[in-house]
Amino acid sequence: MNRENPTIYDIASEAGVSIATVSRVLRGESSVSEKTRIKVEETIARRNYRPSSIARGLTSKVTHSLGIVLPKLLNPHYAMIFTGAQEEARKNGCTVSLFPWASLHTSAYDPALMLADRRLDGVIVCVEYLPPDQTEQLLSSLRELRKFMPVVLIGCVPPEYDFPAIINNNAALMREIVAYLVSLGHERIAFIGGVQEDTDALRRDVGYEDGLRQAKLPYIASYRVYGKATPEEGKKALDSILGHLKKEYWPTAVIALNDLVAMGCQLSAREHGLRLPQDLSVVGCDDLFCAPYLTPPLTSVNPHQQKMGARAVQMLLNGENTREESDWEMVIRDSCAEVSKK
Amino acid sequence: MNRENPTIYDIASEAGVSIATVSRVLRGESSVSEKTRIKVEETIARRNYRPSSIARGLTSKVTHSLGIVLPKLLNPHYAMIFTGAQEEARKNGCTVSLFPWASLHTSAYDPALMLADRRLDGVIVCVEYLPPDQTEQLLSSLRELRKFMPVVLIGCVPPEYDFPAIINNNAALMREIVAYLVSLGHERIAFIGGVQEDTDALRRDVGYEDGLRQAKLPYIASYRVYGKATPEEGKKALDSILGHLKKEYWPTAVIALNDLVAMGCQLSAREHGLRLPQDLSVVGCDDLFCAPYLTPPLTSVNPHQQKMGARAVQMLLNGENTREESDWEMVIRDSCAEVSKK
DNA sequence: CTGAAAGCGCTTACAG
DNA sequence: CTGAAAGCGCTTACAG
Secondary structure: OOOOOOOHHHHHHHHOOOHHHHHHHHOOOOOOOHHHHHHHHHHHHHHOOOOOHHHHHHHHOOOOEEEEEEOOOOOHHHHHHHHHHHHHHHHOOOEEEEEEOHHHHOOOOOOOHHHHHOOOOEEEEEOOOOOHHHHHHHHHHHHHHHOOOOEEEEEOOOOOOOOOEEEOOHHHHHHHHHHHHHHOOOOOEEEEOEOOOOHHHHHHHHHHHHHHHHOOOOOOHHHEEOEOOOHHHHHHHHHHHHHHOOHHHOOOEEEEOOHHHHHHHHHHHHHOOOOOOOOOEEEOOOOOOOHHHOOOOOEEEEOOHHHHHHHHHHHHHHOOOOEEEOOOEEEOOOOOOOOOOO | OOOOOOOHHHHHHHHOOOHHHHHHHHOOOOOOOHHHHHHHHHHHHHHOOOOOHHHHHHHHOOOOEEEEEEOOOOOHHHHHHHHHHHHHHHHOOOEEEEEEOHHHHOOOOOOOHHHHHOOOOEEEEEOOOOOHHHHHHHHHHHHHHHOOOOEEEEEOOOOOOOOOEEEEOHHHHHHHHHHHHHHOOOOOEEEEOEOOOOHHHHHHHHHHHHHHHHOOOOOOHHHEEOEOOOHHHHHHHHHHHHHHOOHHHOOOEEEEOOHHHHHHHHHHHHHOOOOOOOOOEEEOOOOOOOHHHOOOOOEEEEOOHHHHHHHHHHHHHHOOOOEEEEOOEEEOOOOOOOOOOO
16 A cells, blocks of 8 residues: 655646645636646646645645534434535535544543544534533533534524524424324323433423413323433333323323334333224324334424534534524324224 | 634743643653643643644644445444444544545546545445446545555455455355244245345345255245335335235245345235234344334344444554454344244 | 754745 | 745654
């Protein structure tokens, strides 16, 4: 492997011009004569010369690389955001690097700042639940980071975060889901998932309760079970509802925090001998690729993740400093049924 | 936003030392006296100084950033590889940037070489099926790329690719799956998915046919349907088998190229009134997170994607130039049943 | 143990 | 239209 690649000096001397001229044809400046441009381009091609973006970054202060901070890539929800961001970045000649969320809030050696070292052109941070004490630390990390590069947040961003952001209107989303289930005749609607103190869960609870109120349905505490947004926890949660309540009080519908939780609920329901969707309607959120292939195909809310990712990149690159609400749509499949009349 | 961050000069002058000394404490050299080290560290902390990795990269030739080229992040299979790579990279102080596969083989403006510009410390390329003419181009792109940085390949790498690689032994894997199904009494075993000319499909076909031969079962061409590795194509493929054959010839088991294809097969089977798994056993591959939540929970092959990603990073960082086989294990769930005796 | 100086590979005024 | 020169923010011999 020949790692001795030519530099701008090699090209300049071989083409018989100065490095300034080479730099000009590299950047497509029009002030170069046809003749010397061709000469330079020819030797660039012949030598397979590629200018170092590192050196460019040093002088021009632009690195054409962005960062994205994700809780976990394994949840396709985040993979979709990443993909949207990556595609938009690519259109603008930028790449995007992945940073683990941990680096932002652990008190380990290198907090937010291993990002800062990178001198990125900007970074997208997908926020997720944190215990209160760590929230404090995250915020100050982000403030520090912002001194080095633009930052935009995605997710259910708490109001005290004074950053440009794309936020989910989780309250409105929950209201719509509840209304949909009510329209199918459901009166016992459970809501599963979310960490109790988290902004996300808080906003969802608001919408959930709003929805119930609007339908003149009582809020029943046993129907609200908190937990992490995983299939396992979703299963556990529904297990506990079904285990603690007499059958006549069992919910006829359950709203899951996301599709992962919904998958766990479906499993729990099946294990309890419930027929889906006749005995239990389930609604998820995020509209993962597998939603149509679950049994029954899962009704979910599509939050347009790729669009969010792409929009975040635009905000970063345009220096927009706004707080926007992302849009979403319900995707009705077969996991909800009209409640059966007794 | 104050983008005027201090440089090593600022720190040096404020601490009353030379930039060489600051550089030394930055890199933890022991040859610095306790006293000046403390003095320097104090002013670094006070000014929130972060050395620029860009400038460092220029001098030291090490950028601490890796690249990964993926067909698509939306298939969790690749997200897992990425995650494994990212975690291993992190342990070594590196980040990893995502590059779309397209950039490697389209004849667009910037072929493989937008990667080269980045002067990465190495890049992982996950290979996937390409039409023969593009294969040629990919190979030459990779050879060019390799002049700039170490490259390791992951996947079903064709033998003519003379690169360090982590390869899947797809033939052995297929043999094991066939043997498993045979042990359940199956004799009519279909195999769905894969692009016919592709190395991956080729290797799998070898294993599939080996397996049949070993069980003294005939190879029946109608049971082998090619197609892209998506749920939609998987469904179409099984639809066509079930549509063209009399019921008595329907397969009792189907091996899907991957879990995505398997999901489509399950759907097709259900639509044709087949009970799963009694009437049709299904085996997938990749062991995606949703496999346990499909109906029935899908038996699949886990290829240890995170391990592959991590190993690839090690090879890159250690300059290992080997061709390794990745290991894997079958995860038996409930999607396969003994074939029902007539 | 510490500093002066060269160099990494570019871009960007500034002259001409 | 083109070149000489300074500068981007570091690291690394080389002296001392």
